Amino acid sequence: MSNARTAVKTSNTRRPGVAWRVVLDRAEPLIEWIIRLCGWSAIFFVFAIFFFVFWEAVPALFGGVNLIEFFTSTRWQPSSEVRPEYGILALLVGTVSVTALAMAIAVPLGLGAAVFISEFCSGKLKEILKIVIELLAAIPSIVWGFVGYMVLGPIIIWATGAAVGVNLLNGGIILALMSVPIIVSVGEDALKAVPDSYREAALSLGASRWEIVYRVLFPAAKNGLLAAVLLGVGRAIGETMAVLMCTGHAVQIPHGLLDPICTLTATIASELGESVSGGMHYSVLFMIGLVLFLITFAVNLAADLVVKGVRNEQR
Amino acid sequence: MSLRFNLILFCLLLAVLACGCDRSRENSVAIRNEGSDTMVNIAQAWAEQYNQKHEDVSVQVLGGGSGVGIASLIDGNCDMANTSRKMKPDEMKIVREKRGDEPKEFIVGYDALAIYVHKRNPLESISMEELADLYGEEGKLTKWFELGVPVGTLGTDKIIRINRQSGSGTYFYFRKAVLGKGKDMKLGSIGANGSKDAVSLVSRTPAAIGYSGMGYATDDVKILKVSRRRGEPGVAPTVANARSGAYPITRPLRIYTIGEPAGPVKEYIDWILSPEGQEIVLQLGYVPMESNE
Numbered sequence: 001m002s003n004a005r006t007a008v009k010t011s012n013t014r015r016p017g018v019a020w021r022v023v024l025d026r027a028e029p030l031i032e033w034i035i036r037l038c039g040w041s042a043i044f045f046v047f048a049i050f051f052f053v054f055w056e057a058v059p060a061l062f063g064g065v066n067l068i069e070f071f072t073s074t075r076w077q078p079s080s081e082v083r084p085e086y087g088i089l090a091l092l093v094g095t096v097s098v099t100a101l102a103m104a105i106a107v108p109l110g111l112g113a114a115v116f117i118s119e120f121c122s123g124k125l126k127e128i129l130k131i132v133i134e135l136l137a138a139i140p141s142i143v144w145g146f147v148g149y150m151v152l153g154p155i156i157i158w159a160t161g162a163a164v165g166v167n168l169l170n171g172g173i174i175l176a177l178m179s180v181p182i183i184v185s186v187g188e189d190a191l192k193a194v195p196d197s198y199r200e201a202a203l204s205l206g207a208s209r210w211e212i213v214y215r216v217l218f219p220a221a222k223n224g225l226l227a228a229v230l231l232g233v234g235r236a237i238g239e240t241m242a243v244l245m246c247t248g249h250a251v252q253i254p255h256g257l258l259d260p261i262c263t264l265t266a267t268i269a270s271e272l273g274e275s276v277s278g279g280m281h282y283s284v285l286f287m288i289g290l291v292l293f294l295i296t297f298a299v300n301l302a303a304d305l306v307v308k309g310v311r312n313e314q315r
Numbered sequence: 316m317s318l319r320f321n322l323i324l325f326c327l328l329l330a331v332l333a334c335g336c337d338r339s340r341e342n343s344v345a346i347r348n349e350g351s352d353t354m355v356n357i358a359q360a361w362a363e364q365y366n367q368k369h370e371d372v373s374v375q376v377l378g379g380g381s382g383v384g385i386a387s388l389i390d391g392n393c394d395m396a397n398t399s400r401k402m403k404p405d406e407m408k409i410v411r412e413k414r415g416d417e418p419k420e421f422i423v424g425y426d427a428l429a430i431y432v433h434k435r436n437p438l439e440s441i442s443m444e445e446l447a448d449l450y451g452e453e454g455k456l457t458k459w460f461e462l463g464v465p466v467g468t469l470g471t472d473k474i475i476r477i478n479r480q481s482g483s484g485t486y487f488y489f490r491k492a493v494l495g496k497g498k499d500m501k502l503g504s505i506g507a508n509g510s511k512d513a514v515s516l517v518s519r520t521p522a523a524i525g526y527s528g529m530g531y532a533t534d535d536v537k538i539l540k541v542s543r544r545r546g547e548p549g550v551a552p553t554v555a556n557a558r559s560g561a562y563p564i565t566r567p568l569r570i571y572t573i574g575e576p577a578g579p580v581k582e583y584i585d586w587i588l589s590p591e592g593q594e595i596v597l598q599l600g601y602v603p604m605e606s607n608e
Contacts, residue, residue: 079481080499090502153519163471163522164505249480249506260505270480270508 053289060086060283061290070287076251076262078271078281086284088291090251094168094261095295097254098247099236101172102179106236107229109176110183114228115213117184118191130188137181141242148174148246162258164248169257171247175239179232186231190224191217223309230303238296240265264288344579349377350384350397353426353488354568358397360595361587372579388571389413394580396571399426399488416574423587425602427557427565428489429529430539431477431517438464440540440549443493443563449524450476450489452499459522469522476504477516477525485510489526492564510600526564528600529557557602568601 054061065086073087117129152173153165162169194217202216218225248260249270268285275281348358355378362374377384377393384396385406391414402410402418410418430446432438441462448456456462458472466472478500479486490500505523507513513527518535529552532538540549543563556562576584586592593603 075502077481077499077502079487082497082499150519157470157520161470163473164475164520166505166516166520244508249508250503251506252503262506270506 050293053286053293056286057283057290059278060280060287064280065284065287070284074251074253076267078275078284084280086281088264088267088288090253091262091264091267091288092291093253094247095237095263095265098168098171098175098243098261098263099233101168101257102175102236103229103233105173105176106179106183106232110180110228110232111187111225113180113184114187114191114225115217118188119209119213119217130185133181133184136177137185139178141178141239142245144174144178145242145245148242152246156258160258164258164260166246166248167258167260168247168254171243171261171263172257174242174246175236178239178242179235182235183228183232186228187221187225190221190228193224194220223306227303227307230299230306234296234299234303237299238265238292240269244269264292268292344372346372346374346395346580346583347377347393348374348395348397349379349387349393350395351378351381351399351568353399353485354397357424357568357596357599357601360599361592364591364595365583365586369582372583374583385571388418388573394572395576395584398569398571399566401569402571410573414573419572419575421570421572421584421588422567422604423570423584424568424593424596424604425557425565426488426568427529427552427562427602428485428492428526429532429552430541430564431514431525431527431532431536432539433469433517433521433523434535434537435469435521436464436537437468438462438539440542442542442545442547442549444545446493446541447495449474450478450500450504451494452501454501471522473522475520475523476501477507477513477520477523478504479510479513479526480506480508485527488566489564492566529602530597530600554602558604565602 070086070088071092072089073085074090075085075087076090077083077085113129113133117126117133121129148170149166152170155165156162156167156170157165160169198216198220199212202212207215243263244266247263247266249262249266250260251262252259254261268288271281272285275285348362355376358374358376362376366373377387379387381396381398381400384393384398385402387393388396389406389409402420407418410416430441438459445456445462448454457474459469459474460466460472462474479489486500490498494500505516507516507525507527510527510531513525514531514533514536517523517525518533529538538552540551541563542549550556550561550563552562552565557565570584570587572580572584575581588604596603
């Protein structure tokens with residue numbers, strides 16, 4: 001559109017416009033290439049990062065670390081003078097337990113909020129809720145960490161008599177609050193995608209609102225809702241700063257909600273800076289990175305496949 | 316447009332190059348400083364502060380460990396070696412043989428680790444043996460009442476051990492000073508990221524005990540006196556006690572040079588020992604040489 005306008009103008013008065021247009025025409029393939037490059041770069045970066053992490057993990061992966069011990073030992077003594085031990089079972093259990101706890105809180109909360117926003121409220125309230133929940137997603141993880149560490153920790157000690165405020169419960173609650181926005185927004189989209197004819201049909205059969213949600217919408221949107229939950233799981237597993245601050249970072253298998261734990265991500269964050277570059281400890285930390293990469297990759301892939309399933313069903 | 320952009324880019328590039336050249340030309344004097352990991356932060360802070368005042372002197376700081384620093388000093392790869400231990404006799408012998416000069420030692424500060432508990436904790440003193448029993452892998456100490464704290468005062472009787480993240484310099488030093496060589500810490504302690512974090516965790520956890528530089532004390536925590544053996548009177552980690560060696564978890568921080576230093580290196584060491592340099596020691600949570608109070 002603007003091109004046409006400049007063409008008209010340049011035809012009678014301004015010569016430089018013509019040159020400008022010529023430049024633009026010449027540049028078009030170049031611009032196309034730049035855009036193409038932008039697209040490809042995403043793929044390139046993923047592979048480059050994977051390769052980098054893998055490369056740094058090679059010394060530990062092939063020689064130095066016994067893989068069976070790596071996955072089954074709970075002894076994480078990387079800086080021992082006598083015999084360094086690299087067992088990540090406690091860290092794995094920590095990551096899994098805090099994620100599970102976070103999901104136990106976030107899934108009912110998130111799906112409930114999604115149902116409420118999509119089905120039970122309208123107008124201004126709906127808009128406000130959506131904006132506020134998006135705002136929740138925008139809070140940086142370090143700020144969540146502060147909240148857990150400074151506010152939630154003392155509250156947990158006061159309310160439960162726990163010995164220490166930074167523990168599994170604290171980390172789980174903070175992670176849950178961090179995953180809720182994702183679950184709500186993806187879940188709401190899934191519910192919105194259910195055609196209104198479903199709701200009308202159910203209403204005409206005399207179904208109550210709850211019955212519509214439970215019997216009609218949930219089954220119809222189940223893939224989308226599952227994808228929402230999986231994306232929330234991915235968020236919880238990968239989170240680092242907040243869990244490092246809120247879980248206590250203690251290498252042990254938790255026996256209860258009030259025990260401090262240690263996660264895979266937090267271990268990398270706290271120890272990478274101190275480990276000798278190129279040493280075994282350093283390499284093992286990258287191996288943990290590889291394990292994390294595989295876990296989040298599996299979760300994201302599952303979410304993608306499920307979402308794809310949604311699209312195909314709707315067609 | 317694109318021409319102008321290129322021009323700007325070119326100018327920027329030139330400017331960057333010019334800056335780079337300028338730097339290397341101006342900083343004609345470079346002091347190479349290598350050694351102890353415990354002292355890396357402090358050495359870095361000295362170097363930065365000194366460079367702000369003397370732009371013609373740049374100090375390159377490397378870690379690696381006390382032994383690495385001394386080896387490097389002997390080979391002539393550095394001008395000053397930072398060490399958190401005394402030079403060994405055989406190392407001194409090599410210096411004399413290889414360099415034909417005596418090593419010169421400067422004590423530039425002290426590193427004292429204070430034992431912190433919550434301010435509500437009635438405990439006043441703890442012994443090194445008890446600390447080893449608490450933090451060591453074979454240690455059996457897990458309950459506050461075993462240390463004489465009445466049950467119920469801290470909410471729970473379980474001792475919450477606050478540790479530093481595995482691999483940090485303070486972690487290594489504490490492990491060696493309290494447990495001795497070749498011993499490991501008991502797993503399951505809470506890992507604090509940084510000296511300040513360790514103290515703030517103690518301040519929020521009534522049943523906790525932790526260690527950190529004495530410079531990190533706040534109103535919400537209490538510093539315990541430390542004795543070498545059970546039953547002996549404890550010593551408070553004061554600047555005076557740290558300097559005299561009466562406080563057991565203290566070590567001097569040293570800098571070694573070959574022979575009497577001269578020129579920029581001497582000026583730099585003099586500055587480190589001056590009130591200005593020692594102020595940095597205090598700021599970083601170590602014990603300065605002269606009392607600044």
